[in-house]
Amino acid sequence: MNVKNFKPMLLPNELTGVIPNWDERIKTPAEWLYSHKLDGGRVELYANGTVKGRSLKEIPSVHIQAMAKDIMLILQLPEEHVIEAEFYSPDMNFAEIMHFFRSEDVTSDKSVAKYKKLWEKTLGDPKKGWEFQGRDWKWCTTWHASLKFFAFSFIDLTKPDQIFKERYLTLRGLTQFYEREIHGYNTELVCISQETFSELDELFQAYDQAVISGAEGLVVTHKDTLYKLGRYTLNANTIFKIKDDAHEWDGQIIGVEEGTVAREGAEKTINELGRSKTSQLQEDRVSSGMAKGFKVRLDDGQELTVSLNGYNHEDRILLLTEESNYIGKWIRFKGMHPVKEGGLPRHAIYSRGNIRDEK
Numbered sequence: 001m002n003v004k005n006f007k008p009m010l011l012p013n014e015l016t017g018v019i020p021n022w023d024e025r026i027k028t029p030a031e032w033l034y035s036h037k038l039d040g041g042r043v044e045l046y047a048n049g050t051v052k053g054r055s056l057k058e059i060p061s062v063h064i065q066a067m068a069k070d071i072m073l074i075l076q077l078p079e080e081h082v083i084e085a086e087f088y089s090p091d092m093n094f095a096e097i098m099h100f101f102r103s104e105d106v107t108s109d110k111s112v113a114k115y116k117k118l119w120e121k122t123l124g125d126p127k128k129g130w131e132f133q134g135r136d137w138k139w140c141t142t143w144h145a146s147l148k149f150f151a152f153s154f155i156d157l158t159k160p161d162q163i164f165k166e167r168y169l170t171l172r173g174l175t176q177f178y179e180r181e182i183h184g185y186n187t188e189l190v191c192i193s194q195e196t197f198s199e200l201d202e203l204f205q206a207y208d209q210a211v212i213s214g215a216e217g218l219v220v221t222h223k224d225t226l227y228k229l230g231r232y233t234l235n236a237n238t239i240f241k242i243k244d245d246a247h248e249w250d251g252q253i254i255g256v257e258e259g260t261v262a263r264e265g266a267e268k269t270i271n272e273l274g275r276s277k278t279s280q281l282q283e284d285r286v287s288s289g290m291a292k293g294f295k296v297r298l299d300d301g302q303e304l305t306v307s308l309n310g311y312n313h314e315d316r317i318l319l320l321t322e323e324s325n326y327i328g329k330w331i332r333f334k335g336m337h338p339v340k341e342g343g344l345p346r347h348a349i350y351s352r353g354n355i356r357d358e359k
Contacts, residue, residue, distance in 0.1 A: 003080055003157060008044055008054050010231035011219065011241050013250075013299065013359060022200055025237060032222055033165070033194040034206060037241060038150055039216040040088030041101035043068075045149065047077040055357055059087075060104045063143050067188045071149070074181050075174060080157040083171065085149035085189070090214055092146070095353030096132060099140065106141050115140045129312050131353070145186050151175060152192045152219070155227050165223040168194050194221075207242050217243035249345050250359050251296025252330050256323040257305045259292030259316070290316035294331060294350060304344045306333045310352035330356045 014020065026032055042054040043064070051059050051068035059065065064087060077083075087101055100106055119137035122128035132140060154171035156162060175191035197203050207218050218241070225238040232239050290313060293305045308316065319326070332354060335345030 003046065003082070005229075006044075006082060006155075006157060007229040008042070008056070008084065009153065009228050010054070010358075011239060012232045012234045012236070014234070014241060014243075020240070022203075025240065026200060026203070026220065029197050029199060029203070031224070032220055033168070033196060034203060034218045034220045034242075035152060035192045035194050036210045036213070036215040037217045037219045037243070038086045038088045038192070039094050040086040040097050040150070043085050043087050043149060045071065045083040045085060045151075047072055047075075047079050047081050049073065053357070059101070061101060062105045063107075063147075064101070067149065071178060071189050074178055077174075078156075082155045082157070083149075083151050083174070083189075084153035084155070085151040086192075088148065088150050089144065089146040091144070093353075096135070097147070098354070099132070100143070100147055107143055112137075112141045126310065127312065129314065148187070149189050150192050151189060153227075161226065163223065164221050164225040164227075167227070203242075217241060248332055248334055249298060249348070250330055250332050251294070251298055251304075251306060252359070253294050253326045253328065253355075254297050254303065255295040256319050256326060257292045257295050258320055259288040259290050261288045289320070291319035292316075294326070296331065296333075298344075302344055304348060306331065306335075306348040306350045308352070309349050315352075326355065330359045332356075 041059075043059065044052045044054075044056070045068050046052070049065075049069035049072040051064055053059055087097065089097055103111065105111060115137040118130065122130040124130050124133075124136065126133050151171055151174075154167045154174065156167075156170070172191050175189055178189050179187050195206065197206065203218070203220065210218055219239065220242060221239045222237075228236075234240075291308065291311070293307045295303065295305050297303050308319075311319070331350050333345075333348050333350040335348035
């Protein structure tokens with residue numbers, strides 16, 4: 001297969017709020033492997049040193065580009081080989097990782113001036129618009145050694161029948177070779193370990209430990225799984241994610257909903273707690289010029305508005321003016337379980353920091 005026809009493999013999406021029957025899925029544990037699922041930025045590392053994201057757009061970061069070129073300069077892989085990895089740091093949360101993943105050059109004079117000015121304006125207060133709680137402007141404009149490629153898959157496009165276990169062993173050999181060549185110092189390419197298990201209880205214990213260590217969860221893969229160009233389905237029963245989605249939902253943004261304020265002269269009442277309450281009647285409300293929340297569509301086609309957390313007035317105004325930049329992207333938000341099965345999440349709220357191009 002030509003590398004130009006390559007498409008990244010995607011994990012199947014679980015049904016939100018449904019607990020899978022793992023005994024039914026994994027009948028023979030010895031045939032499966034598990035690894036930590038890290039919450040970072042997906043990258044495809046090509047033999048020529050090009051590095052792309054999951055949607056096959058080139059990563060803008062000059063630092064990530066340099067890392068990929070250095071790695072492939074040492075590995076000298078044939079053109080048809082691709083390494084898949086997560087751009088990740090165990091010392092950062094997702095929003096912080098994405099700051100380095102999406103920025104062209106965080107160390108540039110332009111970036112330094114931008115974040116220093118914002119730091120002085122907000123004094124590091126998230127409520128005033130500072131996104132990186134506990135970090136200062138110097139941290140935001142420094143490239144950190146903990147940012148690495150954590151490799152989880154290898155593909156030889158000339159061998160479409162190569163099973164997962166074989167591909168993993170090849171990947172482990174490549175990363176070990178790379179570590180030897182640079183003497184293990186500040187290794188920028190690390191292989192995510194694949195582990196065996198003989199009982200489901202071992203898998204569940206591993207999941208608990210993965211979450212404690214900062215991972216998003218686990219990925220469980222059958223040893224004989226072939227690489228698929230595109231997304232696997234749950235019915236394939238070959239690869240799964242294990243994550244706690246009990247109180248979280250994924251939604252695709254279909255719009256930005258504008259908030260309202262009471263018009264001048266609108267009637268006010270006193271509620272049972274003695275607090276003033278303005279009228280919520282449509283004729284008593286006017287547009288605020290600020291975003292109320294994201295209008296999202298769930299997997300089952302239902303739509304709802306998700307409230308915003310961590311956005312100040314300026315942010316909410318900007319969301320409305322830049323609505324087109326968000327449509328089609330995905331967010332993960334929290335909420336209370338629906339009153340009835342199949343209903344919408346209650347009190348849905350999205351905390352700023354993890355808008356994604358794909359689910």
